Each structure stands twice: as structure tokens, then as C-alpha cells.
Amino acid sequence: MSAVTREAGADERPAVSVPYRRLTLANSVLGAVIVALDGTVLTIAQPTLRRDLDASFAEVQWTSTAYLITVASLLVFAGRLGDRFGHQRVFAWGVLGFGAASAGIGLAPGVGWVIALRVVQGVFGALLQPATLGMLRAAFPPDRLGMPVALRTSAIGVAAAAGPLVGGVLVTELGWRAVFFLNVIPALVMGLLALAVRAPRAARGAPVGGLDTRGAALLAVALAALVHTLVGIPGHGWTVTGVLGLLVAGAAGAALVRHERRAPDPLLPPAVLGSATAGAALGVLVTASAAMMGALFVGSHLLQDVLGMDPLRTSLVALPGGVMMILGAPLSAVLLRRWGARPTALTGTLLLTA
Template identity: 35%
Template sequence: MKALLTLTCAGQFMVLLDNTIVGAALPDMQQRLHTGLTGLQWIVDAYVLLVAMLLLSGGVFADRFGRRRVFLTGVMVFTAASVVCSLAPSIGWLIAGRVLQGVGAAALSPASLALLAAAYPAPRRVRAIGLWAGFSGIGLAAGPLAGGILVEAFGWPAIFLVNVPIGAVLLLAGLRVLGESRNPSAPPIDVPGTVLSVAGVGAVTYGLIEGGSRGWTSPVILGSFAAGLVLLAAFVVVEGRASTPMLPLRLFHQRLFTVSNTAMVVVGFALMGSSFFFSQFFVYVQGTSILVAGLRTLPTSLAMVIVSPYAGRFAARYGFRVVAGIGLALAGLGLLALGFVHADTGYGNVWWRLAVVGIGFALTMSPLTGAAIQSVSPQEGGLASGVSSTTRQIGAVLGVAVLGAMVHTRESGGASFESGLNSAFLAAGAVTLACAVFTGLWLTAARTPRAIPGGVPMPRSAARG
């Protein structure tokens, strides 16, 4: 049991480390690969897009074809893709490697959780999943520091090579330690839904990222938006008619489910979209080294790691609506405050703004996931949790694309990169504050509540906000 817990935690640690370590290396990638902001957006979004669109299918794959097999396959693909990224001679090869990394992560992450859920009996399962989330979450905090050190010493390829020894150990130990398990009654794979979702969101993302450089009214960009809307409309039709859809649309008939996932899109949008620029701000606006920039971005990730374990307890006591609303308000205010930071602003007047952003989002994510799970039957709790993670990732894709397009458009109009960043932070803050109001008004439940993640029973008054 301990070996299984260690392996699954290490696998998820590797995935989450990759989420933040890349941000520290973006300035070095831009210089060495001779790319612009658009290229950096693709480096991030190529990975996040595949994770977002394949995450739900990854869990079904694990249940249907074997959790051990899918986990080890995900580790192998992720590790091999990391090698491709580290050896990439051009931006195109790096983006291709990031796509492969996203495929590997979309298999590895849900399979690791499925292995834990299958191996541990109900009384011990909550503790095991808590350790899995807590230990692997250290990867979020370690990313900026590890990225800064590795890039400063060896250059950006080193941030991907660090995955190779971890992946090799996971493969060798997993082949010896992990036992196979599967769910014979698992639903079939929703291939049409998966393909349409990837293509639809991918087309919209292409338009958002490339629009700044190609022109928003160019035929290619207008065509990509039109194709994306058509594909996403087809996705909705297919999911509504499929017997076993990857995303059951009936879940959105529950207001609590719909509101919580809408808010989760905003969380991904504002958090990932703003953090994409953190290291770039310190390097390009304030003139620090990449290592110092990595250190200076730590308050956000450290605050999230420290505060996140308490968010579920606060929600159990005060309600989803109160805690999520306060969290979104704090995050929005922190982002608005970042919008007024300039080249000559001392770090003593910057770090607390980053910390407020981290605290706010840490208070938000667990209650929103708990609200989504609360709104469905006990048998669909895993699906609801997966949808919540997927909507956050979709928001992340859009955040990097939209806020990056905003910065690019401001620069094209003659504004400085600093002014573009200020506009992006202010926009992210405004959207987050609007979502805080939306959540405060509508994140309510009319049905009898159940326990939220962490095993804490949810009182009726708390579930209703």
C-alpha cells in the first residue's frame, strides 16, 4: 500500500511540477528559440489544451483498460515527451513535445487517482487521497524555484530533463509493485465527443493566440473562430444524443453544478492567464535574473499549498458560497493590485499582492469542486470532480490565449510591454471580481447535501450558502 501511494504521489508530483516550472523558463525560451509572445503562449497552451480535453477520457481509459496499464503508459509518454522537449531544435518541435506531454499527463493523472481509489477501502481512501493531493501539490510550489535554478545553471532544456529520472524510476518500480485493476462495467470511450472537444477548443484557441499577429479580421482567424463554434455546437449535439457521453449534459440542469463549473472556468482563466506573465514581468519589466524571478513568484504557489488544506474545512463550516465568494474576491483584488505594479515598484510592495492572489484561489478551488460533487448522486462524484478539473483547465487555456492576445494587441498599438501586462492583470482581476458576485448570488443548493471531499459532513445551511 505504501509503495502504491508513493508511486502515485510521485507521478502526480511530476505532472504538477510541469505546470509551474515551465513558467520560470519562458524568458530563456524566448531568447534562445527566438520566438515572440505567441510562441510562448503555444508552449503553455499546447500542453494545457490536451490535458483539458483528454482528462475525462483518461479516467474512463484507466477503468476500462486497466489502471496500472494506463498509469504506466502515461508515465512512459510523459517521460519520452520530456526528452523530445529538451532536445527540441525549434519552437515547432517544442510545441509538438508539449502536446505529447499533455497526452501523457491526461492518462497519468486520473489513473494515479483511480489506482488509489481501487486499492484503499472507504475509511482509508479519504486520507490516502488527501496525502496524494497534498504531497503532489508540493510540485506547484517547487516549480518556480526549481525552474529558476535549472534555467540559470543549464538553460531551459533542463526543466524537461528533470522528468526523465523521475519517470524512469516510476516505470521500473511500477512494473514491480503495482497490481492491475479495472472496472468491467466501465462505459465505452466517447471517441466522437473527445475528438470534437479537442478540435473545437483547439480552433478557438488558435484564433485567440494567432489573432494578435495575423489580424483579428483575417480570413484564417475568422475561419478558426467559425470552425471552433461549429465543432463545439456539434459536440453539444453529440453529447446530448450519446448513450454514454464523456460529459453528460444533464448534470448542468443542476444550478449548483453549473454555477460551480462556470466559476471554475474563471479560476483557470485568471490564475493561469496571470501566472503566465509573472516571471516575464520580473525579467523584462524589472530586469531581474531568471533565478530571482522564480524566487519572486513563490508567494502565489506557497500560499496555495499552505491555504488549500483548510479551504474544505472552512466550506464545511461557513458554506460553499461564502468561502468561494470570499476567495474569488481576494484573488480579484490581488490581481487588480498587480495591475498597478511598475518597473520601479519595490518587491516589498509586490510579494503581498502575489500572496493575496494565491490565498484567494486556494480558498476557491476546493469549495467549487465540493459544490459540483454535492449537486450529483454519490455514484457520479468522481465524474463531477473530473468535470471540475476539466473546466479549470479549459479556463487556463483561454486565460493564456485571451490575456496574451490583450498584451500583444496593446504592444501592436504602440504601448509598452509593461502597460500590456497592467491591462492583462486588471482584466483578470475584473473578471474574477465579477465572478465573485455571480458566485455569491447563485452558488446555492436546494437539495439535501452530502459530505464534501475530505470526509467532512456538510450541514444543510452551509450547502445553501
């Protein structure tokens, strides 16, 4: 009996060939990397984009927030689609769409087109991200899943850390549009390979619960209204539009919680909504991510627009932060084992604040 057959029998699933597993691992890692790289690369390019397209600071903010809102609204929903139709198929369409949207942004004539196409890119990014993990779960048995997931996670960390440096080189040498054209060829290759290779029966999806489209729509409205208000306050102060935005965000958020508690197949499980531990963990994660990405966003404009640095020098100034993220990851794993989650998270938050 071959090794593949033994693993399949132990997991009570049809055999998955070694070449298919290797292709799945490569697609999963590269797909996650281009999404992670896209965010930090763009941050370095935004000051140049703003000058080239004569955009306002708020419009440049929306080139990031429009994408993030779309991904956040659809991420769980996209995971359900992968469960139903097969993660490899969802990955293929997600990565092809992501590449096509990237090409469109690279050719965009104005900032309005960039923002609109970033929304489109966010839709496909939401399809892509959970599918990269779902494909690994379908291709590898549980006792061999740790290494592929760890490799994917490490690659995401390296890509996010290297993004500013890659962005600085591309923008300095080729202009801001190059950071989007960077995605096109890898996305096309990965998408066509995912469509061409037939997935094993175990990875083709299965009937699951209903798709909570109403929950996804309410989440999108709440996030869009809240972020629209927060983006507008620095430039215009507390206007009627800002107050209405907060009211809409609050009403949509309340409706979302009520709907999720009653829905037969909720987008957000009640156990998550009602868990103080999950809420605290998500709060720390969101706050830390906002602090790091916000500092990089503001720092890029300060270094380039105020201090006159070029994108490459800006990326070198930002590089130590990315390097420390990579070095800190194994250290955090050691601290988690010795201290536990709460002291480790508190220490990390205090260091970030300092």
C-alpha cells in the same frame, strides 16, 4: 484474520497487500507531482526558451496551451481507458510516455518541435492524471481512502507552489532544457515499477461503457479553435482567421453538446451538462486557474524581459503566491464547513480579483 484480510472482506474485494498499497501511494503521489511541477516550472523557463530558440511570444504561449488543450480534451476519455484496462497499466504507459516526451523536448532543436512534443506530452499526461487517483481507489478500501487522496492533493499543491522556485534554480544554473530532463528519471523508475508489479485482480479493470472518441475529438477541435483565436488576437487583431476560429469553435461546441445528449456513453454526462451548479463551479474554477496561471505567465516575461531579472530572482518574486496557496488550503476547508461553498467561492474570487 489479518488487517488486510478484514479490510478486503469489509469491502468485498480481494486482499491487497500492504507493500502494494505503499507502492501505489508512492506512484500516485509522485506521478501527480511531476505533472503539477511541469506546468509552473515551465512558466519560469519560457522567457529563456524564447530567447534561446528565437521564438515569438505567440509560439511560446503555444508551448503551454498545446499541452493544456490536449490534456483537457483527453482527461475524461483517459479515465475511461483506466476503468477498462486497469489504472495501473494506463499509469505505467502514461508516465513512461510523459518521461520520453520530456526527454525529447529537452533535446528539441526548435520551438516547433517543442510545441509538437508538448502535444505528445499532453496525451500521456492525460493518461497519467486520472490513473493516479484510480490506482488509489482500487488499492484502498473506501473507509481508508481519505488519507491517501488528501496526501496526493497536498503534494500537488506543494509541487505547484514550489514549481517557480525549482524552475528558477534550474534555469539559472543549467538552462531551460533542465526543467524537462528533471522528469525523465522519476518517470522511468515509476513506469518500470508499475509494469513489474502485478496488480491485484480488483485493480485490473473491468468492462465499462463505450469510449466516446467522437466527443473527445469535438472537444479538442472546439478548444484548439478557441485558444488559437485568443492567442492570435493580441498580435494580429481581428483577422479573417480569427473570426473563422471562433465560428469553428462555436460549431464544434454546439455539435459536442448535441452529441453528448444523444450518445449512449457520453464523455460528459448529461447531468453535468445540464446542471447550473456544476456549470457555475466549473466556471469559477476555470476563471480562477486562468487568472493565476496567466498572471504567472505574463509576470515571468515582464520581470525577465522588461525588468531584467534572472529566472531565480523571478521565481523568488513569484514564491509568496505559492506559499499563500499552501497556507490558504486548510483555511478554505474551515470556511467551507462554516460558510458553505457559495460564500467561500465568492470570497476567494473577490480576493483573487483584488
